[in-house]
Amino acid sequence: GDSVTQMEGPVTLSEEAFLTINCTYTATGYPSLFWYVQYPGEGLQLLLKATKADDKGSNKGFEATYRKETTSFHLEKGSVQVSDSAVYFCALSVGNNRLAFGKGNQVVVIP
Amino acid sequence: NAGVTQTPKFQVLKTGQSMTLQCAQDMNHNSMYWYRQDPGMGLRLIYYSASEGTTDKGEVPNGYNVSRLNKREFSLRLESAAPSQTSVYFCASSGGQGPGQPQHFGDGTRLSIL
Numbered sequence: 001g002d003s004v005t006q007m008e009g010p011v012t013l014s015e016e017a018f019l020t021i022n023c024t025y026t027a028t029g030y031p032s033l034f035w036y037v038q039y040p041g042e043g044l045q046l047l048l049k050a051t052k053a054d055d056k057g058s059n060k061g062f063e064a065t066y067r068k069e070t071t072s073f074h075l076e077k078g079s080v081q082v083s084d085s086a087v088y089f090c091a092l093s094v095g096n097n098r099l100a101f102g103k104g105n106q107v108v109v110i111p
Numbered sequence: 112n113a114g115v116t117q118t119p120k121f122q123v124l125k126t127g128q129s130m131t132l133q134c135a136q137d138m139n140h141n142s143m144y145w146y147r148q149d150p151g152m153g154l155r156l157i158y159y160s161a162s163e164g165t166t167d168k169g170e171v172p173n174g175y176n177v178s179r180l181n182k183r184e185f186s187l188r189l190e191s192a193a194p195s196q197t198s199v200y201f202c203a204s205s206g207g208q209g210p211g212q213p214q215h216f217g218d219g220t221r222l223s224i225l
Contacts, residue, residue: 043216
């Protein structure tokens with residue numbers, strides 16, 4: 001079935017470093033793709049989305065481009081801050097307004 | 112800006128006890144969802160309700176029941192709690208037309224079963 005794969009393991013980096021979190025998907029049809037962020041003790045918040053191939057979603061300095069040819073939706077940010085420390089989830093729509101989530105990546109930004 | 116409200120925020124139960132987790136949304140959304148989040152497992156869908164009056168099983172429904180009480184409210188019941196149900200539970204809702212409708216999440220219920 002439709003699914004999302006995120007890179008294994010936490011990501012630790014220094015403030016102002018470049019962040020990339022990989023996300024690839026398997027889907028029939030043309031799903032919408034999402035990135036969610038979860039801060040400690042909170043629920044998930046939508047970070048950005050893209051609904052068709054070559055769309056670029058962006059928000060708060062984060063970007064991700066819907067690449068159909070590589071079935072990917074990698075998240076990037078050029079210069080991270082300590083406040084970006086959180087867990088990031090990639091997700092895709094699977095019909096009936098449901099989403100399939102990746103397992104998430106913990107990002108820790110060190111001052 | 113209430114959005115999705117879950118109660119309670121924390122709960123400790125003994126094995127075999129029953130419990131209902133409450134969820135309400137004020138965004139007039141048609142669809143509502145219950146997930147559980149466990150370390151290393153991401154979010155797994157327990158049950159969902161595509162519209163008022165309908166409910167469907169998700170990925171991990173065993174041991175749970177749900178009720179879509181009205182358009183605003185969607186409750187999750189554990190009839191006989193087991194330690195394997197220790198988890199963080201999230202309710203979400205979505206609505207609107209067209210592709211790419213996001214889900215909006217509550218802050219979660221942290222449930223421990225001893």
